[in-house]
Amino acid sequence: MTQYPQLLHTVLDTTRPRELAEFYRLLLGLTYRPGDEPPEDGTPDRPEWLVLRTSDGTNQLAFQRVERLPRTTWPAHDVPMQAHLDLTVPDSAELTRQRRRAEELGAELLLDRYDDPDEPLYVFADPSGHPFCIFVRTPA
Structure with missing residues (x-):
């Protein structure tokens, strides 16, 4: 148990x-x-x-x-995210590759922080509008 x-x-x-x-x-x-x-x-x-x-x-x-799903307005807070998925990749080259893959599969780019020296990342919306992030994994 x-x-x-x-x-x-x-x-x-x-x-x-x-x-x-x-x-x-x-x-x-x-x-x-x-x-x-x-x-x-x-x-x-x-x-x-x-x-x-x-x-x-x-x-x-x-x-x-569900019958209807209001799309989040993030980064505005009119309709909040409520939840999102965080996905990691090992390095910047893979981050670039995964951005292309996500967009080819139908994701919409919401935020581009690729050049952030502390945490390079992209925030996307999936085809139903759920936000998800892909960022470079940092050592624990």
Whole structure:
């Protein structure tokens, strides 16, 4: 028995679960939980809930259908972020490569701090408008 609850995964609300799951599957190299894969026969796909996992089967992200999702207005505070994902890369060259990948997959650049000497980073919005950061990992 554990003394504390265990985090299962982070859930993102979206009006388009499959589209957002595909974005993160490709961005992060994740796989679908068995049974959550897109239909192979081309039948209409309107899932209410999807889960992505690491290659070893550890849940990472889940996507839950909602009817509407007001997009954050960050950095203005009219509609706050409420939550965001932080992703790291080992160096500036990889930061540049991942910026291109994120944008090719449909992310929108919200903030460019590539030249920040203390913490080079980019802040993006995913296709549903959730902010996420990619920054160079600093030694602990």
